[in-house]
Amino acid sequence: xxxxxxxxxxxxxxxxxxxxxxxxxxxxxxxxxxxxxxxxxxxxxxxxxxxxxxxxxxxxxxxxxxxxxxxxxxxxxxxxxxxxxxxxxxxxxxxxxxxxxxxxxxxxxxxxxxxxxxxxxxxxxxxxxxxxxxxxxxxxxxxxxxxxxxxxxxxxxxxxxxxxxxxxxxxxxxxxxxxxxxxxxxxxxxxxxxxxxxxxxxxxxxxxxxxxxxxxxxxxxxxxxxxxxxxxxxxxxxxxxxxxxxxxxxxxxxxxxxxxxxxxxxxxxxxxxxxxxxxxxxxxxxxxxxxxxxxxxxxxxxxxxxxxxxxxxxxxxxxxxxxxxxxxxxxxxxxxxxxxxxxxxxxxxxxxxxxxxxxxxxxxxxxxxxxxxxxxxxxxxxxxxxxxxxxxxxxxxxxxxxxxxxxxxxxxxxxxxxxxxxxxxxxxxxxxxxxxxxxxxxxxxxxxxxxxxxxxxxxxxxxxxxxxxxxxxxxxxxxxxxxxxxxxxxxxxxxxxxxxxxxxxxxxxxxxxxxxxxxxxxxxxxxxxxxxxxxxxxxxxxxxxxxxxxxxxxxxxxxxxxxxxxxxxxxxxxxxxxxxxxxxxxxxxxxxxxxxxxxxxxxxxxxxxxxxxxxxxxxxxxxxxxxxxxxxxxxxxxxxxxxxxxxxxxxxxxxxxxxxxxxxxxxxxxxxxxxxxxxxxxxxxxxxxxxx
Amino acid sequence: xxxxxxxxxxxxxxxxxxxxxxxxxxxxxxxxxxxxxxxxxxxxxxxxxxxxxxxxxxxxxxxxxxxxxxxxxxxxxxxxxxxxxxxxxxxxxxxxxxxx
Numbered sequence: 206x207x208x209x210x211x212x213x214x215x216x217x218x219x220x221x222x223x224x225x226x227x228x229x230x231x232x233x234x235x236x237x238x239x240x241x242x243x244x245x246x247x248x249x250x251x252x253x254x255x256x257x258x259x260x261x262x263x264x265x266x267x268x269x270x271x272x273x274x275x276x277x278x279x280x281x282x283x284x285x286x287x288x289x290x291x292x293x294x295x296x297x298x299x300x301x302x303x304x305x306x307x308x309x310x311x312x313x314x315x316x317x318x319x320x321x322x323x324x325x326x327x328x329x330x331x332x333x334x335x336x337x338x339x340x341x342x343x344x345x346x347x348x349x350x351x352x353x354x355x356x357x358x359x360x361x362x363x364x365x366x367x368x369x370x371x372x373x374x375x376x377x378x379x380x381x382x383x384x385x386x387x388x389x390x391x392x393x394x395x396x397x398x399x400x401x402x403x404x405x406x407x408x409x410x411x412x413x414x415x416x417x418x419x420x421x422x423x424x425x426x427x428x429x430x431x432x433x434x435x436x437x438x439x440x441x442x443x444x445x446x447x448x449x450x451x452x453x454x455x456x457x458x459x460x461x462x463x464x465x466x467x468x469x470x471x472x473x474x475x476x477x478x479x480x481x482x483x484x485x486x487x488x489x490x491x492x493x494x495x496x497x498x499x500x501x502x503x504x505x506x507x508x509x510x511x512x513x514x515x516x517x518x519x520x521x522x523x524x525x526x527x528x529x530x531x532x533x534x535x536x537x538x539x540x541x542x543x544x545x546x547x548x549x550x551x552x553x554x555x556x557x558x559x560x561x562x563x564x565x566x567x568x569x570x571x572x573x574x575x576x577x578x579x580x581x582x583x584x585x586x587x588x589x590x591x592x593x594x595x596x597x598x599x600x601x602x603x604x605x606x607x608x609x610x611x612x613x614x615x616x617x618x619x620x621x622x623x624x625x626x627x628x629x630x631x632x633x634x635x636x637x638x639x640x641x642x643x644x645x646x647x648x649x650x651x652x653x654x655x656x657x658x659x660x661x662x663x664x665x666x667x668x669x670x671x672x673x674x675x676x677x678x679x680x681x682x683x684x685x686x687x688x689x690x691x692x693x694x695x696x697x698x699x700x701x702x703x704x705x706x707x708x709x710x711x712x713x714x715x716x717x718x719x720x721x722x723x724x725x726x727x728x729x730x731x732x733x734x735x736x737x738x739x740x741x742x743x744x745x746x747x748x749x750x751x752x753x754x755x756x757x758x759x760x761x762x763x764x765x766x767x768x769x770x771x772x773x774x775x776x777x778x779x780x781x782x783x784x785x786x787x788x789x790x791x792x793x794x795x796x797x798x799x800x801x802x803x804x805x806x807x808x809x810x811x812x813x814x815x816x817x818x819x820x821x822x823x824x825x826x827x828x829x830x831x832x833x834x835x836x837x838x839x840x841x842x843x844x845x846x847x848x849x850x851x852x853x854x855x856x857x858x859x860x861x862x863x864x865x866x867x868x869x870x871x872x873x874x875x876x877x878x879x880x881x882x883x884x885x886x887x888x889x890x891x892x893x894x895x896x897x
Numbered sequence: 898x899x900x901x902x903x904x905x906x907x908x909x910x911x912x913x914x915x916x917x918x919x920x921x922x923x924x925x926x927x928x929x930x931x932x933x934x935x936x937x938x939x940x941x942x943x944x945x946x947x948x949x950x951x952x953x954x955x956x957x958x959x960x961x962x963x964x965x966x967x968x969x970x971x972x973x974x975x976x977x978x979x980x981x982x983x984x985x986x987x988x989x990x991x992x993x994x995x996x997x
Contacts, residue, residue: 872995872996873993873996874992874993874994874995874996875989875990875993875996876928876989876992877919877920877989877990880919880920881920884916884920
């Protein structure tokens with residue numbers, strides 16, 4: 206049954222691939238959407254079945270068949286659904302379906318064949334992503350891992366006739382390949398160390414080892430796997446591809462480069478939680494990289510002017526926070542944030558897509574402004590998404606982000622916590638900078654939207670009709686539905702992780718707990734999660750002042766209000782941070798833009814540094830790309846290839862030509878000369894034998 | 898009985914005559930005739946050897962050679978006729994277009 210989940214989108218891909226040219230837009234769009242919706246229904250049904258099982262034994266396995274059999278290596282092609290996978294398949298199919306729906310309207314100006322090509326890629330992506338999520342072993346996951354990379358490349362470069370788009374696609378693919386190389390090496394090391402590649406067996410064997418006190422094999426293996434995660438999930442040092450990936454169509458940015466694919470790295474660490482828990486050195490690195498990325502991307506996001514790029518850096522920053530959660534051992538909190546982030550970031554991207562759509566390809570927020578009245582649906586949904594990501598209380602982002610910050614603080618990672626708080630402040634600020642620039646303030650009457658440099662080519666034609674008129678059209682129905690559903694999700698999604706201190710039960714973490722534990726061993730406090738040791742099955746309902754008892758409230762939680770005091774304080778503190786961030790944005794970007802400009806002018810150096818993204822692309826270009834380019838051109842091409850390899854071949858040819866020029870003189874055409882040479886030859890040979 | 902050496906000497910003289918004819922004559926038909934002479938020199942040597950050792954092998958080989966020579970003469974003369982039709986000459990030095 207599980208195999209249907211990736212199979213349905215794959216069938217959709219095959220249909221649009223083979224028949225797409227002949228199908229009208231309505232049909233090819235419908236095929237793709239129906240395939241996704243079918244996958245969603247199957248996923249929901251499977252997850253429902255899963256939830257019915259007892260918490261310790263939750264798992265559905267679908268053995269499709271043997272795959273790689275070679276000596277001691279045996280990798281069957283097996284799909285497995287467990288609580289972690291359940292969260293992921295629901296996110297991928299659910300949000301994926303909404304984005305497919307949105308795309309039917311967003312891509313409507315494409316030609317029929319392009320439209321079908323778009324949807325075939327999108328379906329193929331979904332199929333691979335679901336294989337990634339459901340794969341029960343490293344190689345099966347790797348199939349999905351590489352497949353989504355391919356689809357990401359295809360979709361970033363969807364408008365391949367535009368050079369920047371095809372360049373961005375190549376950049377994404379190549380940078381991802383670097384990470385994948387690390388992932389492969391890590392996989393090999395896991396195989397050598399444990400003799401198996403199945404996630405559960407690896408976790409089981411790793412669980413029997415003591416945590417690695419000093420840097421050793423486990424640390425190396427997990428670090429290599431983490432290199433793969435940095436590539437896929439856009440962390441330092443491999444994050445550079447994600448902002449460029451915004452060249453793709455906006456729904457693609459929402460689906461692949463915000464909600465699903467880029468979270469694969471986080472998911473992979475969660476999937477190998479036991480392995481990573483046994484390598485504290487790696488966890489420290491993960492947390493460090495995560496928080497550094499969160500801060501760096503946040504500062505860049507503060508000054509960018511392209512609406513999608515701001516969101517891209519925001520994604521990088523939020524992924525950094527997820528890695529912080531992973532690094533401090535709060536795997537549940539990380540996955541929780543992944544899940545809520547999928548809602549509000551997809552919403553924000555789709556909202557930005559609606560803005561771009563309405564403005565006929567304009568992406569520069571300085572040329573927007575005052576769109577609040579003209580695009581009400583977009584405005585309100587975008588606002589909800591921004592509030593959620595900023596961490597305003599009682600929206601989804603608040604719960605998950607606060608959980609991460611609390612776990613970081615309570616785990617004793619005070620420095621990480623402090624930096625993460627700064628990153629959260631930045632998040633609130635740049636998100637509301639975006640909102641204020643785009644939707645508030647005076648309406649900028651831009652001259653010729655279509656000709657703007659950031660314009661997406663296919664929308665140019667559209668601009669002629671919609672862009673110049675004073676009337677802008679709000680999101681068409683298919684887009685509006687997706688926006689509204691995601692906005693509802695952005696508000697409500699957090700409540701399944703309602704924290705215990707506020708009287709909830711944090712069901713998602715209880716639900717996910719078995720996935721991070723050693724299979725077969727009772728879920729226990731072996732986890733690094735020290736603060737909520739009570740989160741074991743049977744004691745799920747948490748705090749003493751729990752208002753509504755959910756789940757089997759067997760044990761009475763001993764915690765008192767005093768013990769909750771620090772967590773509540775922190776919660777209030779981070780809410781304050783979020784509101785402060787919004788306030789800062791309101792002051793600087795809504796009220797007093799002159800002050801902002803003056804500050805930017807007086808710190809011109811810093812401003813330029815941020816505007817140019819710390820010159821990281823330039824640095825990579827100078828340190829890595831140019832040397833390789835020069836070595837390739839001057840050394841490998843001009844000397845080795847043209848000089849040595851071509852030289853050898855050419856010399857062989859030239860020597861044949863030269864010798865031929867000499868030897869062909871022997872071919873006189875005179876019969877008697879030939880006869881004479883035959884005669885002389887016979888005489889010489891006979892003479893040799895006679896006189897020998 | 899005529900000793901073997903005499904036959905061989907005659908054979909050598911015939912062979913040399915034929916060879917010289919092939920090299921020196923300027924007529925393709927004459928060259929073919931010279932080749933026949935060379936072949937028959939060899940035949941003579943075979944028969945002489947066969948008679949000396951009392952074996953029929955030499956004669957058997959001679960028959961083969963005569964047969965092959967007949968075929969060769971047929972093909973050769975056909976070629977000569979074709980060449981003559983083409984070039985109106987039988988001088989082999991005129992047929993040098995197959996050179997570099």
